[in-house]
Amino acid sequence: MVLTLWPVMIVLALLIRYKLGGPILFCQVRPGLNGQPFKMYKFRSMTDERDENGELLPDSVRLTSFGKLLRASSLDELPELWNVLKGEMSLVGPRPLLMEYLPLYSTEQMRRHEVRPGITGWAQVNGRNAISWQQKFELDVWYVGHQTLWLDLKVLFLTAYKIVKRSDISSDTSATMEKFEGNR
Numbered sequence: 001m002v003l004t005l006w007p008v009m010i011v012l013a014l015l016i017r018y019k020l021g022g023p024i025l026f027c028q029v030r031p032g033l034n035g036q037p038f039k040m041y042k043f044r045s046m047t048d049e050r051d052e053n054g055e056l057l058p059d060s061v062r063l064t065s066f067g068k069l070l071r072a073s074s075l076d077e078l079p080e081l082w083n084v085l086k087g088e089m090s091l092v093g094p095r096p097l098l099m100e101y102l103p104l105y106s107t108e109q110m111r112r113h114e115v116r117p118g119i120t121g122w123a124q125v126n127g128r129n130a131i132s133w134q135q136k137f138e139l140d141v142w143y144v145g146h147q148t149l150w151l152d153l154k155v156l157f158l159t160a161y162k163i164v165k166r167s168d169i170s171s172d173t174s175a176t177m178e179k180f181e182g183n184r
Contacts, residue, residue, distance in 0.1 A: 009078055012070075016043055019066045025079055030096035035113045038088040040096055041079035045070045072166045074159075080119045092152040093118030094140035097180070104182035105137075112140040115147060122151075125158035133180050 013024045026044040029037045045067035049057045056062065063071075070076040083089040089096070096117035102110075122143035123136045131139075143151070 005078060005081065008075075012043055012075055012078070015066070016070075020044055020047055020064065026076075029099055030117070031099055031102055031113060032088050032096060033113065033116045035102055035110070037099060038083065038086075038096075040089070041082055043070060043076040043079055045076045072163075074120075074163050077119050084119065088116070090116040090118045092120055092122075092155045094121050094143065095124060101180050104180060106183055108141055109137045109183075111144050112137065114144050120155060120159040122155060125155055125162055128162070133178075134183075 016024045024044060026042045026046075027039050028042075030040045032038045045064075046059065046062035047064060047067075049062050051057060067076075080089055084091060093115050094112040094117055105112075121140065123131070123139035126139050127135060
């Protein structure tokens with residue numbers, strides 16, 4: 001499957017280089033199975049624009065129309081197939097969040113790390129970024145307790161449907177998703 005996607009990935013890499021500059025890939029350490037860190041790869045979808053103090057501008061400013069298209073089509077996720085091949089991720093599982101969120105999780109929310117993170121997941125096909133953090137964690141933990149081949153196939157089918165429909169890409173209040181502040 002990865003081999004058949006190489007031509008698409010090369011074209012995307014060239015477009016990203018032309019429209020957003022370098023680097024082409026966005027790499028970030030994320031928690032994987034049992035919370036173990038791994039380096040996740042995605043195509044870059046934002047510019048590196050900074051303010052006068054050298055701080056990155058807000059996502060809403062840095063996310064270009066081309067970046068929005070990459071995210072809406074989920075093409076920015078294609079490099080994560082490398083993480084799947086390396087055994088760090090699965091096609092289906094809870095999306096890997098930020099390392100800084102680990103100490104903010106409740107014991108129940110931490111259960112999301114009992115399985116490998118996925119390129120897509122139960123929370124993505126049931127609201128993605130249009131649902132609250134609490135709903136997202138509940139869906140992730142439900143998936144952990146109900147994971148089967150048939151459920152994974154259903155998630156993959158629903159993911160394809162969501163991509164075509166282009167729904168739930170952004171939250172109502174943010175260009176991406178609000179930062180998780182813990183349980184209040």
